[in-house]
Amino acid sequence: MSEVFDAEALSRAARLAGVDWTPEELEAARPAVEAARHLLATLDALPLDGVEPTTQYRIL
Amino acid sequence: MSVDLAFASVIDLARMIARKEVSPVEVVRVHLERIAARDGSLRAYITVCAEAASEAARTAEAALMSGRPAGPLHGVPIALKDLYDTAGVATTAGSKILAGRVPATDATVVRRLREAGAIVLGKLHMVEFAYGPEGLNAHHGAPRNPWDADAERMPGGSSSGSGVAVAAGLAPAALGSDTGGSIRIPASLCGITGLKPTYGRVSRAGVLPLAWSMDHVGPMTRTVADSALLLRAIAGYDPADASSSVLPVPDYLAALTGDVKGLRVGLLRDFFLSSATAEVRAAVETAARALQGAGALVDEVALPKVAHVAAASYAVVASEALAYHTSWLATRAGEYDPEVRKRLQLGAFISGAHYVRGQQARALVRDEIDAALAQRDVLLAPATPLTAPRLDERQTTLGDGPSDVRGALIRLTRPFNCSGHPACAVPCGFSAQGLPIGMQLVGRPFDEVTVLRAADAYQRLTDWHTRRPVLA
Numbered sequence: 001m002s003e004v005f006d007a008e009a010l011s012r013a014a015r016l017a018g019v020d021w022t023p024e025e026l027e028a029a030r031p032a033v034e035a036a037r038h039l040l041a042t043l044d045a046l047p048l049d050g051v052e053p054t055t056q057y058r059i060l
Numbered sequence: 061m062s063v064d065l066a067f068a069s070v071i072d073l074a075r076m077i078a079r080k081e082v083s084p085v086e087v088v089r090v091h092l093e094r095i096a097a098r099d100g101s102l103r104a105y106i107t108v109c110a111e112a113a114s115e116a117a118r119t120a121e122a123a124l125m126s127g128r129p130a131g132p133l134h135g136v137p138i139a140l141k142d143l144y145d146t147a148g149v150a151t152t153a154g155s156k157i158l159a160g161r162v163p164a165t166d167a168t169v170v171r172r173l174r175e176a177g178a179i180v181l182g183k184l185h186m187v188e189f190a191y192g193p194e195g196l197n198a199h200h201g202a203p204r205n206p207w208d209a210d211a212e213r214m215p216g217g218s219s220s221g222s223g224v225a226v227a228a229g230l231a232p233a234a235l236g237s238d239t240g241g242s243i244r245i246p247a248s249l250c251g252i253t254g255l256k257p258t259y260g261r262v263s264r265a266g267v268l269p270l271a272w273s274m275d276h277v278g279p280m281t282r283t284v285a286d287s288a289l290l291l292r293a294i295a296g297y298d299p300a301d302a303s304s305s306v307l308p309v310p311d312y313l314a315a316l317t318g319d320v321k322g323l324r325v326g327l328l329r330d331f332f333l334s335s336a337t338a339e340v341r342a343a344v345e346t347a348a349r350a351l352q353g354a355g356a357l358v359d360e361v362a363l364p365k366v367a368h369v370a371a372a373s374y375a376v377v378a379s380e381a382l383a384y385h386t387s388w389l390a391t392r393a394g395e396y397d398p399e400v401r402k403r404l405q406l407g408a409f410i411s412g413a414h415y416v417r418g419q420q421a422r423a424l425v426r427d428e429i430d431a432a433l434a435q436r437d438v439l440l441a442p443a444t445p446l447t448a449p450r451l452d453e454r455q456t457t458l459g460d461g462p463s464d465v466r467g468a469l470i471r472l473t474r475p476f477n478c479s480g481h482p483a484c485a486v487p488c489g490f491s492a493q494g495l496p497i498g499m500q501l502v503g504r505p506f507d508e509v510t511v512l513r514a515a516d517a518y519q520r521l522t523d524w525h526t527r528r529p530v531l532a
Binding site for chain 2: 013014016018019020021029032033036037039040042043044046048051052053054
């Protein structure tokens with residue numbers, strides 16, 4: 001999941017999310033996007049099979 | 061005996077008002093005058109409710125004089141982070157986008173504070189939409205940390221104005237909100253007490269969100285006892301907040317016995333103490349010894365899964381924040397602080413699968429903390445690994461190496477936003493530069509009683525929380 005995003009992939013992902021970035025803004029954001037993707041890739045390595053997603057503590 | 065009303069505790073103010081030793085009109089006047097004199101440089105407030113607060117104080121005084129029953133906070137002024145809806149008073153989340161937004165109703169916790177007799181002094185400065193831990197805001201200018209105003213140190217955020225106002229005597233107490241540490245970080249950097257209750261303990265209804273599943277609401281005060289009193293007033297089930305708990309609300313104040321004999325304290329070294337600067341590490345270790353000296357049983361415990369918190373927190377907070385802001389980003393992107401806009405837009409690159417994996421990872425972290433607390437009553441760690449950085453500082457050096465300031469500030473607090481456990485930050489020393497050092501005590505879910513008892517006992521053993529900044 002730590003692939004390098006090319007300009008077209010960045011642009012497509014931004015459009016899908018409704019974020020209107022110019023090519024210059026996309027390029028400026030590339031290091032932050034790649035750092036974020038690298039961080040998120042660590043989640044893929046976790047033993048999460050069978051773990052139920054938690055959105056709040058046991059409240060009752 | 062002469063009492064400095066600007067630095068009197070909430071408990072003392074409430075007691076003096078109830079006994080008619082001081083009028084709420086006088087208490088509010090003292091605070092408004094202090095705000096007028098000091099807030100031009102400190103910038104804690106976005107909106108000061110001078111007329112409304114004065115009128116409410118006169119009403120409170122009249123009620124007392126006529127013998128009507130008074131609530132536990134009768135006549136005590138309190139300030140609110142600018143993301144709590146307040147009927148008839150602008151609530152903007154520190155943004156341009158919501159400038160002029162005036163809610164018709166109070167947030168649940170604001171209503172509860174008013175029902176307890178509190179008087180709203182004003183709305184406090186914050187990071188735009190609560191998205192950042194430094195306390196910076198491009199629209200309003202950054203509030204100044206009162207401990208080093210000349211050097212322009214960060215107050216911490218996102219509840220920056222709450223930290224500054226309480227530390228500088230511009231409010232006896234405030235409400236903050238905490239998504240990754242936004243109560244405990246400014247509490248640590250400004251030398252006050254900040255309580256993040258268990259997720260679900262306090263209603264979020266009427267509080268503008270950053271990330272719904274991570275947002276917590278809580279008090280910021282100068283003493284633990286004051287936080288206990290405020291928590292009692294604001295906690296409890298609220299049908300307007302689907303995540304709020306139906307568990308009964310204890311009398312937190314009555315639980316503050318000062319006794320920690322036999323209390324089992326787990327000192328968090330790996331990741332927590334190990335990342336702190338030498339001064340912070342020494343202060344927290346000294347605090348652990350103080351608790352031990354009072355009869356607590358201290359051991360060390362490790363939470364290796366907190367290494368996954370950064371990724372899990374990022375996946376969840378950035379996705380939820382983007383969801384809330386999507387329509388404004390499409391139509392009013394230019395009105396955001398550029399830094400905040402960039403953080404929000406980066407959420408576009410998180411997949412749905414990663415959001416869910418983030419929530420799954422939270423469960424791993426929560427279970428590990430639960431396991432540690434099965435053998436202990438509280439966990440002890442630094443609240444922040446460093447003291448207040450300079451406003452223009454972007455990189456720093458921690459105990460385990462270089463770090464960006466933003467990541468450093470949030471590193472030790474957000475594990476307990478991920479897990480939902482209650483955590484209370486209190487001052488535990490000062491650096492050689494005279495800047496406050498903060499530690500946090502973490503407890504079992506919905507066991508704020510034990511967290512507050514331990515933190516209050518620590519404040520009875522020490523005087524860090526009684527020190528006041530010398531303002532220029």
